[in-house]
Amino acid sequence: MSKPDKKIINELDKLKETIENHNRLYYNEDAPSISDAEYDKLYDRLLEIEKQFPELITPDSPSQRVGAAPSKKFEPAKHRIPMLSLQKVTTYEEFLAFDKRARDGLELGEDKVTYVVEPKLDGLAVELIYREGLFVEGSTRGDGSTGENITSNLKTIRNIPLKLSKEISKKYPLLEVRGEVIMKRSAFKRLNDSLLERDLPLLANPRNGAAGSLRQLDPKVTSSRPLLFFAYGISDPGLASLINQYDSIQLLKKEGFLTNKLIKIVVGPAKVENRFLEIDHARHDLDYDIDGMVIKVNDFNQQVELGQISRAPRWAVAWKFKAEQVETILEDIEFSVGRTGVVTPVAKLQPVFVGGATVSNATLHNQDELAKLDLFIGDTVVIQRAGDVIPDVVSVVIEKRPPDAKKIKFPNHCPSCNMPIIRPEGEAAYRCQNLACPAQLEGRLFHFASKGGFDIDGLGEKFARQLIKEELVKDPADLFYLTVEQLLPLELMADKRAQNLVDAINRSKQTELPRAIFALGIIGVGESAGKLLASNFCSFSKLENATE
Numbered sequence: 169m170s171k172p173d174k175k176i177i178n179e180l181d182k183l184k185e186t187i188e189n190h191n192r193l194y195y196n197e198d199a200p201s202i203s204d205a206e207y208d209k210l211y212d213r214l215l216e217i218e219k220q221f222p223e224l225i226t227p228d229s230p231s232q233r234v235g236a237a238p239s240k241k242f243e244p245a246k247h248r249i250p251m252l253s254l255q256k257v258t259t260y261e262e263f264l265a266f267d268k269r270a271r272d273g274l275e276l277g278e279d280k281v282t283y284v285v286e287p288k289l290d291g292l293a294v295e296l297i298y299r300e301g302l303f304v305e306g307s308t309r310g311d312g313s314t315g316e317n318i319t320s321n322l323k324t325i326r327n328i329p330l331k332l333s334k335e336i337s338k339k340y341p342l343l344e345v346r347g348e349v350i351m352k353r354s355a356f357k358r359l360n361d362s363l364l365e366r367d368l369p370l371l372a373n374p375r376n377g378a379a380g381s382l383r384q385l386d387p388k389v390t391s392s393r394p395l396l397f398f399a400y401g402i403s404d405p406g407l408a409s410l411i412n413q414y415d416s417i418q419l420l421k422k423e424g425f426l427t428n429k430l431i432k433i434v435v436g437p438a439k440v441e442n443r444f445l446e447i448d449h450a451r452h453d454l455d456y457d458i459d460g461m462v463i464k465v466n467d468f469n470q471q472v473e474l475g476q477i478s479r480a481p482r483w484a485v486a487w488k489f490k491a492e493q494v495e496t497i498l499e500d501i502e503f504s505v506g507r508t509g510v511v512t513p514v515a516k517l518q519p520v521f522v523g524g525a526t527v528s529n530a531t532l533h534n535q536d537e538l539a540k541l542d543l544f545i546g547d548t549v550v551i552q553r554a555g556d557v558i559p560d561v562v563s564v565v566i567e568k569r570p571p572d573a574k575k576i577k578f579p580n581h582c583p584s585c586n587m588p589i590i591r592p593e594g595e596a597a598y599r600c601q602n603l604a605c606p607a608q609l610e611g612r613l614f615h616f617a618s619k620g621g622f623d624i625d626g627l628g629e630k631f632a633r634q635l636i637k638e639e640l641v642k643d644p645a646d647l648f649y650l651t652v653e654q655l656l657p658l659e660l661m662a663d664k665r666a667q668n669l670v671d672a673i674n675r676s677k678q679t680e681l682p683r684a685i686f687a688l689g690i691i692g693v694g695e696s697a698g699k700l701l702a703s704n705f706c707s708f709s710k711l712e713n714a715t716e
C-alpha cells in the first residue's frame with residue numbers, strides 16, 4: 169500500500185475546507201458560488217482520496233456527515249449547564265412588568281436596560297458541544313437537564329460546522345453552542361408533497377418536520393431531510409472575555425454558524441415594543457416559522473446578577489405573537505369521526521390566507537362550541553390560526569348573516585356508520601358507540617401503525633382506508649396476517665410496495681411493551697401513560713388483570 173505524499177495531504181485539507189465553505193455559502197448565505205455539478209466533483213474527489221488513504225479520514229471531513237449506522241435508541245445526554253425555558257408575556261403591559269423586575273433586580277433606577285431582541289424560532293432546541301474546536305456531541309433539550317444524544321443526526325445538517333477556527337479552539341477548548349433546528353416552510357412543503365406521493369404520513373407543520381426528522385434512529389433519513397441550524401447563544405455567560413449576548417452571536421457567525429439576521433440590540437421597553445410590532449408585521453414573509461420574540465438582557469454580568477427562578481431565567485422573556493384573525497365564509501359543516509368515536513364538527517371555509525398559509529378547514533371542537541357560536545351555513549366567521557395547522561373559528565359576524573343562511577343541526581346518527589350517537593355523562597363530545605364503525609376503525613388502524621405505536625412504515629391514511637374498505641382488516645391485529653397477494657389488487661400498490669409493507673409489518677412485531685400499549689388506543693392512554701403502565705406491569709397479562 170502506498171503512503172500519501174505531502175501533495176495529497178494538502179489537496180485533501182484544501183478540499184475539506186473548500187467544501188465546507190461552499191456549504192456555508194449555500195446554506196447560510198443563500199449565495200452558492202458554484203454549480204451542484206462542480207460541488208459534486210469536489211466531493212467525489214474527496215471520497216476518492218479518502219478511499220485510497222483511509223488513514224487520512226478525520227472526524228471533521230464532510231464525508232463524515234453521513235454514513236453513521238442506525239441506532240436502536242438514543243442515549244441520554246446530560247447538559248453541563250441546564251437548558252432553561254422562558255417565561256412568557258403576551259402584552260406590552262406584561263413586558264413592562266418584566267422590564268421593571270429586571271431594572272429593580274439590577275438596581276438601575278430609571279436607567280434603561282439594553283436588550284437583544286431575537287425571533288423566537290419554532291423548531292427544536294439543541295446543544296452542540298465543541299471540544300478543541302471539533303464538534304463532538306449534540307443533544308436535544310429534553311427536560312432541560314438531560315436530553316438525547318443525537319450527534320449522528322446533527323452531523324448530517326450541512327450548515328452545522330464540524331470544526332471551528334484555531335483561534336477559537338485555543339481560547340475556548342470547551343464551547344457549548346445552543347440553537348434551534350428548523351425546517352424552512354418551502355422545504356416543508358416540498359417534503360410533504362413527496363410524502364403524499366408515496367402515501368407516507370404527512371408532517372403537520374415545519375416544527376414537527378424538524379422534530380420528527382431529528383429523532384430518526386437512522387441518520388440516513390435525517391440526512392435526506394432539509395434541516396437548518398440557527399445558533400442563538402452559548403451555554404455559559406461566564407466564558408472568558410465574552411461580555412454580552414450580541415457579541416457572542418457575532419462570534420458564532422464568524423465561526424460559520426447561521427445566526428438570525430433579525431437579531432438586534434434595542435434599548436428600553438418602548439423600542440422593544442416597536443421592534444416586536446415590526447417583526448410581527450413582517451413575519452409572514454419569512455421562509456421559517458417564528459411564534460414570538462425572545463428578549464434577552466444583553467450584558468452577561470447583568471444576566472448572572474439576575475439569575476433564574478425555577479427553570480426560567482430572570483434575564484430573558486418570550487413575547488408571543490397573537491394569533492392572526494381574518495374573516496371568511498362558512499360554506500359547509502362536516503362531521504368527522506375519530507378513532508375513539510368522537511364526532512367533531514369541521515368548518516368548511518372559503519379558502520383564506522391566514523397565519524402564513526391558505527386554510528379551508530377549521531375545527532369547531534364539539535357540539536357545545538357549535539351551540540355557543542350559534543353558527544349558520546353562509547355566515548361570515550372570524551378565524552384564527554396560531555402556530556399549528558388547524559385554525560379555530562373564533563366568532564360569527566352576525567350583521568353579515570345572509571337571509572338564506574341555514575341553521576346547523578348536530579347529527580344524531582354517526583356520519584360514517586349511521587348508528588345512533590350518544591353523549592356520555594360529563595363529556596363534551598358525542599360518540600359513536602359502534603366499535604365496527606369504519607371511520608373509527610380507520611383511525612384506530614392509523615394510530616396502531618403510527619410512530620409512537622407499532623411504527624409501520626408505509627401504512628398511511630390512504631392505505632388504511634383501502635384495507636378497511638376491501639375488508640382485509642376488521643381489527644388492527646388483522647394487519648399481522650396480511651400477505652403480499654392480498655395487497656396487490658389495492659390501488660397504487662405495486663409489487664415492491666406490497667412487499668415493503670408486509671416486511672414493515674413483520675418488523676413491527678418486535679416492538680416494545682410501551683408502544684404496544686399505546687397502539688391499542690385506549691382512551692386517555694398516550695405515550696407517557698403507555699410507558700408508565702409498561703414499567704409498572706411489565707407484561708400484557710399483568711396489565712389485563714390489574715385491578716382498579
Ligand code: IVH
Pocket residue numbers: 252253254286287288289290291292293294309347348400401462481484486
Ligand atoms: S434562548 C434561557 N433564544 O424557546 C434562554 N430560545 O423556552 C432560553 N427558542 O425551546 C433559550 N428561539 O428552543 C432562545 N432566539 C431564541 C429562541 C429560543 C426559539 C426556543 C428554545 C426553547 C424555548 C425556550
